Amino acid sequence: MKITGSQVVIECLIEQGVDTVFGYPGGNILNIYDALYKNSGRINHILTAHEQGAAHAADGYARATGRVGVCMATSGPGATNLVTGIATAYMDSSPIVAITCNVPNNLLGKDTFQEIDITGVTMPITKQNFMVRDVKDLAKTIREAFFIAKTGRPGPVLIDILKDVTAAEVEFEPLSKENERNGILIENHSNLKRIAEINIPSEENIKKVAELINNSERPFIYAGGGIGISGAEKELLELAEKANIPVSESLMARSSFPANHPLCTWMIGMHGTKASNMGVTECDLLISLGSRFSDRVILDSSKFAQNAKVVHIDIDPAEINKNIPAYTSLVGDLKQILNRLIPSVEKKERKKWIEQIQAWKKEYPECYDKKPEHSINPKFICECINKIAGENTFITTEVGQHQMWTAQFYPFTKPRTFITSGGLGTMGFGTGAAMGVQFADKNNRVVHIAGDGSFRMNCNELATIQHYNLPIVIIVVDNHALGNVRMWQRLFYGKRFSQTTLDFGPDWCKLADAYGIKGYKASNAKEFEKVFKEAFEAKKPAVIDAEVDIDEMVLPMVPGGKPIYDMIMKLSEEVMN
Structure with a gap:
């Protein structure tokens, strides 16, 4: 049967078992979005507030499920907004397929409006990428992309499709069985043969x-x-x-x-x-x-x-x-x-x-038991969340001190329940990832632990969380600073706190309210336990502003370049004052 290239995209995604895609529309990808509209009963599209949020959501979906996550964006700035999310997935070996659309064949290479060489941009941060210039190559390319993304060491693959390819018609032959797809692919593609070769130790x-x-x-x-x-x-x-x-x-x-x-x-x-x-x-x-x-x-x-x-x-x-x-x-x-x-x-x-x-x-830093009453202990935050939310709850984080405290103190017992950006260290990753985890299974419970510095980078996704009524509880570990960088400035830069103090807005509760989400403020442990329990049990979106002391440290710590056994377990009064 003859169908358009945009419909080929839909059919191939469904072939691969994709039920949800994350994205943001634009001019050159309009044909695919029209096909998504016509097939809304077969595949679910999630409109994020920003393309980067879509990439992180696809990544979170993949990490929570082990399946390939999918995101979409238009050409030019839409495509480049995916880059950080693609690089994050690449560094952490997360299988995603990113689909972008570029200008038509006759305008390619002419500095056309919103034209960019996205395959050139993403070459170092993908397992492989493709530009599709002929509709006859489209189905084969999509199938190959999914195979590459999930085979061997997983990772991201990008497919850039020219706009006229999405409008052209082609004879489409569906492939229904996974083993048939893979068998045909491997037989006819030497590069895929190499990828499919799993080493078997003697x-x-x-x-x-x-x-x-x-x-x-x-x-x-x-x-x-x-x-x-x-x-x-x-x-x-x-x-x-x-x-x-x-x-x-x-x-x-x-x-x-x-x-x-x-x-x-x-x-x-x-x-x-x-x-x-x-x-x-x-x-x-x-x-x-x-x-x-x-x-x-x-x-x-x-x-x-x-x-x-x-x-x-x-x-x-x-x-x-x-x-x-x-x-x-x-x-x-x-x-x-x-x-x-x-x-x-x-x-x-x-x-x-x-x-x-x-x-x-039994040897552990003492500092976590000696904090002022006007702030909340990070260790307490992790233990309190675990006590109330239980071991099956997914924990996502941004990047910074709050991420390290979560890794140090959260007593994880179930696989895949900790989702964070490791290799790239992407501030702005966690909110999108939390959405992806939630969309992976509506029964999932997700608590997102963010720093106030990181959350500034992606709080626009509160619009997505509210629109889809995702019961994600976001905890802003609010120390009014870029805490990790400030910590290094204290230890190694003579306490010259250059551009790391965040003593200016927003009011996180008012911001949540502006998006139609309930906001909570907690200044001590008793308040935090009370509001977190209320927010979690409500099963609705929520933001909790949790006050943490600006000079709370992450210990133990091995300074960069030192041996792994040369740990700072306790800070001198001179350093702390």
């Missing part, structure tokens, strides 16, 4: 890693974001319990291992716990699972895990030996590898090692 190499674990006295696991991406949380728990191995988590893995488990040492790295940072320092075998050895974890690479043989297991061979040399490695799907490895791993007690880990777990 039995000999699997046994070699098992022997290393069995012979180790002080093994230690460094779990990365690949645990959640591969769905290997169950296997991680089984390995840790069987061999009695402590587990540290990167920021991206913070909900991959139960926080209340005795083997969990929580986060590792610059703001990691004493147990995690000393565990990696004193272990004799470091087992890295789906991690990329980020600079925020390893810090001084020459002194990272000096006493250990490093086993690196990851799906992406490019990560092996990139930042930290591996003694041995296994490349492939993490869940499959762990399932093959676990039967060969022996049960061990490792009493002395576990006792040492437990001793380190």
Whole structure:
């Protein structure tokens, strides 16, 4: 049957199981939006307040579900407004497909109104991108894009479609079964063959890693974001319990291992716990699972895990030996590898090692118990949310001190419930991501923890939250500063607080009210618990302005360039005054 290119887009999205897309219309994408209107009963479009919010929403949707998230924008500034969201997804290996439309073929390359080379712009931040200039290539390209986004190490793919392609007609042949789609794609495309080739480690190499674990006295696991991406949380728990191995988590893995488990040492790295940072320092075998050895974890690479043989297991061979040399490695799907490895791993007690880990777990900065009554303790905020909202609630964050406090203090026990920007550190990510999580399942409960600095960058999405009546509770951790930057200025720049004090509007409660959302103010712990309980149980959009002291610090902290074990646990009176 002959259909237009815009209808091909709709049919291919539905083929791929897409039920929701996030976007913002404009001139060159109008044909696709007309097709969305005609197919509104088949596919749901969410109108965001800004294209960047659409990209982050698609990303949040993908992280919460493991499925490919989809966003759309028109040419020029619409397309470039997606760039930060695409880069965020790229750094955190999140599968999204971004669809943009460009000027028609006859106007391409002539500096036409709202023309931009978006494929050139996004080349370094996508797994692959495409420009579709012929309607005959459209269906094949969309199918390839989804395949690439979700296969191997996931990531974003961009499709730029010229406007006349969306209007042209073409004979369309639907493909209904996933295996048929993938089979045809792989057979006819050498690049897709390469992407589809999943490394399968030999039995000999699997046994070699098992022997290393069995012979180790002080093994230690460094779990990365690949645990959640591969769905290997169950296997991680089984390995840790069987061999009695402590587990540290990167920021991206913070909900991959139960926080209340005795083997969990929580986060590792610059703001990691004493147990995690000393565990990696004193272990004799470091087992890295789906991690990329980020600079925020390893810090001084020459002194990272000096006493250990490093086993690196990851799906992406490019990560092996990139930042930290591996003694041995296994490349492939993490869940499959762990399932093959676990039967060969022996049960061990490792009493002395576990006792040492437990001793380190008791060492924690004292400052969080000594804050003035006029502000709210960040640790209390996390514990209060968890107590009232429960373990199944999704927590999203922006980027900054509030993000680190959440990672340090929130007792995550369920997979995929912590969604944050790790690699790129995108202020403005969390509100859009929270919307994506909520749209992924109407039964989800989402609490978004934001800083007042970050929330300024995306508070326009309150319009989207109100319009769709999303029961997201937004907590603005309000210290009237760009807290993370101010903290560095205090520690390393002689307390020269250049442009980090936010002692000017808005009034967050009045802003919420302007959007038709209920706003709450909390100045102490008792008020916070009361208003959060009320807001969460109301199951409606809400904003809570939670006052936090401007000089609240994130500790422990390892200064940049220092060894991971060189932690600041307590600040001197001179620094604080």
